[in-house]
Amino acid sequence: MNGRELALICSAACCVIAFFVLLSTRHKRRDDFRTRRLDLLAEALRDPNLDAGTRSELLRALAREHGGFSAWIWQRLQQPMLWRVLWFGGGWMTMLLGGTALATYALRMGMVRSYDVPAIVMLTALGFGMVTLPMALRELLRRDGTLPSR
Numbered sequence: 001m002n003g004r005e006l007a008l009i010c011s012a013a014c015c016v017i018a019f020f021v022l023l024s025t026r027h028k029r030r031d032d033f034r035t036r037r038l039d040l041l042a043e044a045l046r047d048p049n050l051d052a053g054t055r056s057e058l059l060r061a062l063a064r065e066h067g068g069f070s071a072w073i074w075q076r077l078q079q080p081m082l083w084r085v086l087w088f089g090g091g092w093m094t095m096l097l098g099g100t101a102l103a104t105y106a107l108r109m110g111m112v113r114s115y116d117v118p119a120i121v122m123l124t125a126l127g128f129g130m131v132t133l134p135m136a137l138r139e140l141l142r143r144d145g146t147l148p149s150r
Contacts, residue, residue: 038065084134092131098124 042060045055064071076082101120105112112120 034065038062041065087130088134091127091133093127094123095131098127133147 041058045058045062046052050058098120101112102117102124105114105117105120
């Protein structure tokens with residue numbers, strides 16, 4: 001190992017250490033803020049002048065905070081928009097990469113073997129279907145709503 005490699009390794013190690021220190025201080029700050037917020041909510045619940053609606057909203061906020069990271073992840077996974085974006089993004093990337101592979105095969109660049117072409121065509125068609133299926137379903141539902149019922 002020469003001096004240049006050693007300097008590169010040391011600088012990379014320093015960057016990794018700095019990243020983890022930054023991450024830990026951010027986590028500590030967020031944890032302190034969360035603790036203060038929970039204490040404030042608990043103090044507000046002790047007030048006898050609260051009406052039932054406000055008290056129930058404060059209890060819901062406390063319950064959401066009590067779940068922690070796993071509850072946050074579970075809440076995000078239940079959002080349909082996340083799954084739509086993942087579906088569309090996966091279809092788009094499949095169609096793009098498959099189309100690129102087919103283009104390299106058509107241009108005889110030698111990157112794709114002839115026995116891989118049927119699988120690549122199927123993946124490209126699958127990606128195209130994933131991209132266009134939500135739009136086609138939306139269009140069919142729109143047209144179905146305008147048709148008179150029999």
